[in-house]
Amino acid sequence: MSLKATPLQLSTADAGFEAAFQARLHWSADTDAAIEQRVADILADVRVRGDAAVLEYTQRFDGLGAASMAALELRPEELKAAFDGLPATQRQALEQAAQRVRTYHEAQKRASGESWSYRDEDGTLLGQKVTPLDRVGIYVPGGKAAYPSSVLMNAIPAHVAGVGEIVMVVPTPAHRNGAPSAHPGERNALVLAAAHVAGVTRAFTIGGAQAVAALAYGTATVPKVDKITGPGNAYVASAKKRVFGSVGIDMIAGPSEILVLADGSTPADWVAMDLFSQAEHDELAQSILLSPDAAYIAAVQAAIARLLPAMPRAAIIAKSLSDRGALIHTRSMEEACAISNRIAPEHLEVSSREPRRWEPLLRHAGAIFLGAYTSESLGDYCAGPNHVLPTSGTARFSSPLGVYDFQKRSSLIEVSAAGAQRLGAIAAELAYGEGLQAHARAAELRLTPVPPMRGQA
Structure with a gap:
């Protein structure tokens, strides 16, 4: 045909x-209502039962029977062995791609990811402190194909940003493209090697909504992360939407x-x-x-x-x-x-x-x-630039995944004694106007001399 x-x-x-x-x-x-309900049930179950629920859903959806979560965790030496076992041409291609991705994101960090501050005329310091997230989770799709490139594009900018721990989840299902896999539970060597090259800290062979739930809420084995990045199927997208707020997410792809x-x-x-x-x-x-x-x-x-x-x-x-x-x-x-x-x-x-x-x-x-x-x-x-990009018209207001997605910014304010005299009067006036007397008084107590509270004789 x-x-x-x-x-x-x-x-x-x-x-x-x-x-x-x-x-x-x-x-x-819009996600199918049945998918939404099933995802909600999975998230709630993993939040309550932790590892036991993850094991159950991995058996049900991926067809992988594992006696414990330890059987689903990839040790660092396994990742290195996968890299060492690749043909030389694949090792070189992986390393060269990783280096270009790293170089680009290091330039991105230098351009926009550094802390800064300045002092104004009265000695007050104002600035911004940029710090990396402590722990992030990266979801690597594995249902229809294996994607080592997704490992590089998610893990490397996190590593460049200075994230302390990068936790990877990747499904290794017994079925691919709707048919039984020739190698159920196969751990793709290129994906594992990419995790080794990109600096992944821990890795688990779990996927779907249960993997998102484990990362978002934490279990006895899977650590709770601060943010989840990486694309997936409708169940993964629905789960990421639902856990947003408990953790950060990159985008809904x-x-x-x-x-x-x-x-x-x-x-x-x-x-x-x-x-x-x-x-x-x-x-x-x-x-x-x-x-x-x-x-x-x-x-x-x-x-x-x-x-x-x-x-x-x-x-x-x-x-x-x-x-x-x-x-x-x-x-x-x-x-x-x-x-x-x-x-x-x-x-x-x-x-x-x-x-x-x-x-x-x-x-x-x-x-x-x-x-x-x-x-x-x-x-x-x-x-070199990241391949995790906004879809469905969201490029009108969204950006590619980058170092900035794995950093957060804290404002720095150090007011001098002289600055408190000028700023305190301004703040008090506005606070009284809003009816927030404690705000106003907190500013006025730092003025010299201290004015009486408004409304008092």
Whole structure:
């Protein structure tokens, strides 16, 4: 049976463009009510029964029977052994990718992650103290595939930020893609090696809502963390939403997205494969091409049809492109940029002769890939910037995962005696205006001389 990928073809010049465009973009982040209830039950159970509940759910959902949590914890020597056992080419690629990711995030820390202070004219010190979180949990997906790159992208910025303990959870299910796994409970060597390279402190082979609950609330074995980062399925997303407040979270990730702005100068096969690179994640992923060149759009469509049969994940790609993909003919590159800003994509490729010409027009994107040689896949693995990016239009107000997600800021205030005279009068006046006499009096007691309390004879 031959597969066909038929992304929707639109033109901004058509009368019905706006309605069709909005319909294609629509994706509901609402979670199924049954999933929400099941997640709520799992979280409550893990909070009460701890390790026993985690073991039970790991047996039920991952098909892994373990007598104790110790059987699900990966020792540091296991992580190192996994690294040592890799082929030399994989070890080198992992180390090189990790170094680039680390270098980028160290630069990010220098630029925005340091404490600072200054003294004003009366000697009062004002500033900001930046400190790392004590302990974070990183969730590494493992249901449909293994993702060592997710380990690097979550653990390395936490390590660079100075986080004291990084706890990784990764499912090793007996089923993958809805079918029995050839190796139930298999501990992927690249994932374990990546944890060794990235500085993971502790690691557990657990997943799903029970893993999120264990990290958020703590058990006898799994330590309670301050923040949880990393993507997962609907159960993981629902659990992260529910535990927010007990712990911090990075974001609620939706399906992966790529938007390509093309002027027609990049080989059509390259762009078709770039669209595939997101479509192969899952059937809900979205791949969109915007171009003012109608003949080029036709060439990309032809390349899609020609290249698809050779792809191992062709069925997933075909459904993703047919259900959520789009090839959009625009009046100009300027219009393409304006539409891109409306979409605010996770990954944005500017595949043109003059990418720097269009970059100033682009305001909303998780990551911007400039030029024909900058494939999005390089950013996924080894370019350096983080690949954990805002999805579903949230790039309008959200940022990529970074060092700043693993730090917190405390304000520093040291008021001098002279400063207290000036600031105290201001604070007291405003506090009396708000009817908060204790606030006002606390400021006035530091004034010289101390004024009588207002309202007293």
